[in-house]
Amino acid sequence: MKQDEVPQDEGNLSKKNVRELLYATDKDGNYTTALSTGWEPKSIALSNSLEVINERIEEAKNDFKAGKSSPIPYFMELAKMDLPILASYVGMWQWRVKRHFKPSVFAKLNDKILSRYAEAFDITTSELKHFKAD
Template structure:
């Protein structure tokens, strides 16, 4: 795309005064960089992805409040992680992290294990143990 054709559509980035660097062709036919404030298709895709993430967080919170899962799953979703990523951060096997989602297992976890999760999520132990409605 030519440098003067670089999209400047309104996006979430533009509202935060953030611009994205893209490659374009200048008037001499050489590749150069240009700043873009947004591009409608990309904005739509990002907005849809954010909606999916927010829905997953909401579902996880409801499950915690209903006693169907532990707060670990909620905080994992809130921090945009999945089980493999969380397991690597806390230094546990994936099956153990998934097992810690069970409320009965979560209640029996040692403080040391809970502290690992709290450190990863950058919250206190009390915040980890109790989610407000």
């Protein structure tokens, strides 16, 4: 795309006074960079993905409240992680992390393991242990 054709649509980025760096061609046909405040299709896709993430966060919160899961899935979703990413952050096998999703198993975890999760979620061990989902 040409430098003067870089999209400047109102979107999620423009609301936060953030601009995205894109590559474009100048009047001589050479590649250069240009700043964009947004592009409507990209803004729609971003909004849709954030909506899905918020639904997953709410579902994880409801599962915790219902006693179906530990707080780990909630904080995992809140941090926009998936099981493989969380497992790599805490240095455990995926099956082991998934096992910690069970409330009965979570209740037996020691502080050393809980601190690994807390560090991955950027919260305190106490916040993880005493999460209420209010």
